[in-house]
Amino acid sequence: MTDYMSGFGNEFETEALKGALPKGRNSPQRCPYGLYAEQLSGSAFTAPPGANRRSWLYRIRPSVLHARRFLATQPSWWKTAPSRAAGAAIAQMRWGAPALPDRPQTFVESVRTMTSCGDADGRIGMSAGVYLATRDMEDDYFYNADGELLILPQQGRILLETEMGKIAAAPGEICVLPRGVKCRVMLPDATARGYLCENYGALLTLPNRGVIGANSLASARDFLTPVAAYADHDAPCRLTVKWGGGFYACDLDHSPLDVVAWHGNYAPYKYDLRRxxxxxxxxxxxxxxxxxxxxxxxxxxxxxxxxxxxxxxxxxxxxxxxxxxxxxxxxxxxxxxxxxxxxxxxxxxxxxxxxxxxxxxxxxxxxxxxxxxxxxxxxxxxxxxxxxxxxxxxxxxxxxxxxxxxxxxxxxTDYEACWSALPKRFNGTPGGAA
Structure with missing residues (x-):
């Protein structure tokens, strides 16, 4: 079961153990329960109010103990801008749904990038792709240092277990994982297919509504952020980070999802598109x-x-x-x-x-x-x-x-044929087509 707090970009505070969240101080000399205080910053320290995004995490171990020396892993189909195929035609393009593979692959292993633009190192642009997952990330954890992830399930549910709480998402919902937040993805329906966008630039936010005014479109109150949940689990596992377009991994002897309490405005969230x-x-x-x-x-x-x-x-x-x-x-x-x-x-x-x-x-x-x-x-x-x-x-x-x-x-390859049957309707009369 997952629990949520509502409101886009709000300051939240949540604790999985009563009294775990320090009151009045972000980094006291001694945190409750022997926890460590750690700040996760999603923006520059000097960003103006409203754009400054950060959260304080109170965890069993600081991240320096679950981010040891990362070693490069095998190449992946998850590409990072700038990335382009040589000799691609300039044309309108369309694809049918890709099939789920017969082999087992986790969410991270299954990502296939379709397009990219900009430059991840320059913090500009995005990539778009799909995921075709067929197994849980049981002993595997992941975080993305390159960009913010927007995930859209299309077939099958996903359970995003993050260091700040759990998010369940089904087709018709989205979830967003901020840059730097650790997670693993589980598959309640055994397999899952969906879309994924990697945002390298400024954090996603609600658009200016102009003359539409304060109401309609997406309401801030309908965005849900998870409450704190932690794993105090000592067992061998692996943490992978996507950094600079490459993938790097380190072995751990404990779960990195060990945040007992947190407060701030930088956190994963979900949204039901029907709202x-x-x-x-x-x-x-x-x-x-x-x-x-x-x-x-x-x-x-x-x-x-x-x-x-x-x-x-x-x-x-x-x-x-x-x-x-x-x-x-x-x-x-x-x-x-x-x-x-x-x-x-x-x-x-x-x-x-x-x-x-x-x-x-x-x-x-x-x-x-x-x-x-x-x-x-x-x-x-x-x-x-x-x-x-x-x-x-x-x-x-x-x-x-x-x-x-x-x-x-x-x-x-015949996508453009969908327009070939458009007739010439001009007949030279003011009324238009006969």
Whole structure:
């Protein structure tokens, strides 16, 4: 069973043993229960209020005792920007859902990077990929020094056991693991498939809502942070860290998930995507897809994200005399899309749950021929899009496909054919198509 506290970016305090959290002092001379005080900083010490993210952890052993000399491990399909495959075509791309492997592999071992952009060392950009896990991380622990992880289960639940508490996530939910937080991932359903985004830049936060105002979209109160839970377990295990794009490991004789109490505003969290409150047009036309932005990693350009996490959930469509699916467009941003369940209104066939698409900056894309034919003839009556959940990782940087993405068996080499049946409708009369 997992327990949570609510509120995005709030200051929390939680203890697994009564009295374990020191009162009034962050680092007393002697902590309760003989614990060690340790600060985990997710931002620079001098970051301004609101942007300063840190938590104080009160643990059985300090991290210096579970982060010994790390030795390099084998290469992985989990790639880090800058990373690109040579000779990749400039084209719209789409993949079907990758199959789960027959061999056992943990969450970390199973990550396959599809695209990347920016530079992890420069703390800019992101990578997008999938995980195809088939076994628990029983004696394996992990933390990521390169970026913040946004995880979207698509098939099968995951249980994220972190040093700050436990997070259970199912398809339709997300969880975010901050840079530097130790964890292991367990599989309640034996296998799990989903999407993963590694954010190298500024921490994800709620977007500015502009004229929308204080309500709708994602509410801070619906983000859940775990309460303290600890493991006082002495047994051989291994801790792996992803650092500078490489993987390094050390052997331990105890569990590193030994935080008995903590307080602060830097912690893992989860969110149920069904709690997102969409907004839209009430008469005609429809706003830009930024109205579906749930989280953003701000860049140095005002109003432009290094990473925007956008979702397309169930919603009513009511606009009159309006082509309701997403329109044809070229975008300054690069879009990596995935589908959790159901169908996506702009691609009713060919874009399947567990699949992905990449529409890079200034490459034209839009609804396929079937979506256009249906939407141009549909009555302008209210319609509810049900049983659907799609998402987008959008970035101002061009996304480069990896070797894995270009050689994946589910790559749809005929993707552009979905537009080939679009007819020429021009007939030279003011009324448009005959």
């Amino acid at each position: 997102f409150s969409p907004v839209g047009a009430l008469l005609f036309d429809h706003p830009d897809p930024s109205i579906f932005c749930m989280l953003t990693s701000p860049s140095s350009q005002p109003g432009v994200g290094d990473l925007d996490f956008v979702i397309f959930p169930e919603r009513w469509q009511v606009a009159e005399d309006t082509f309701r699916p997403p329109w044809f467009h070229l975008n300054a941003m690069s879009e990596f899309m995935g589908l959790i369940f159901g169908a996506y209104d702009a691609k009713p066939s060919g874009f399947e749950p567990g699949g992905m698409s990449l529409h890079n900056a200034m490459l034209p894309h839009g609804p396929d021929a079937d979506a256009v034919a249906s939407a141009t003839k549909a009555p302008s009556t209210p319609v509810k899009l049900e049983d659907t959940l799609a998402f987008m990782f959008e970035t101002r940087l061009p996304q480069h496909p990896t070797e894995y993405a270009l050689t994946l068996a589910t790559l749809q």
